[in-house]
Amino acid sequence: MCRAGFTDVTKVDVHGPDFRLPEGTELAYNIIHGTFGEDGTLQAILEERGVPYTGAGSRSSALCFDKSESKKVFLDAGVPTPQAEILDCSNGIVMPSLPLPFVIKPPCEGSSVGVHIVRRQEDVLPAMKEAVTHGTTVLVEEFIQGKELTVGILDGKALPVIHICPRSGFYDLSNKYPWMNMGGGTDYICPADLPEETAAKVQEAALKAYKAAGVEVYGRVDVLLREEDGAPFVLEINTIPGMTPSSLLPKAAAASGWPYEDLCEKIAELSLATPRK
Structure with a gap:
């Protein structure tokens, strides 16, 4: 983080709502996945404390974390999504x-x-x-038979499409994190080897879902590309996607000309400029 221009950085290991931040914290950089960090709970706490934070707000985070609720929003907005x-x-x-x-x-x-x-x-x-x-x-x-794709979005613009290629089965826990359970692993192709028109359709569907859910700053949208006709189907939106240098959104950003440090700094800048309700 220091290489990205942040000179005074403190790591805070959050285990519950009573976490403490250093006095005078100017920005909380949220990289907590799953429950508490991605479901809007942490965001609501920070909003109550008046502390700026990175990424999606409490409402859009809660919406996207619940796939049944975001499904309703997709359908209402005409986003292509599986029945x-x-x-x-x-x-x-x-x-x-x-x-x-x-x-x-x-x-x-x-x-x-x-x-x-x-x-x-x-x-x-x-x-x-x-x-x-x-x-x-x-x-x-x-069930949609086809390619598993993901589209990173930064500041309302779609990044290059990534093709997720599990070495066996589908993109489950063992293929996402093979080091945890000696699973098969996954290959990632970025940009995806797709016709330009098809890639544009996938990005358009991802952006439509992202905007319908009201997501702020950045995110990553998972999409299935149906094998029989090349139609895209949005599955879900990740509001706190992985942010290690080897994670998917940074891969797509790098392919679009955003080095990792610049990406982190851009997310901070956009987040500080985003009003919180």
């Missing part, structure tokens, strides 16, 4: 009515936790039972 149903299993498991194959996922988990691609009827109930261990609401989406 889906949201099942309330608070009084017991409700079986999906979509035709097989489909994807069962808990709506408020990241890193593909609890995600199951279901192709056989006998696998539906076990997948539903596992999904409800993460919460009583379950999102079921039609």
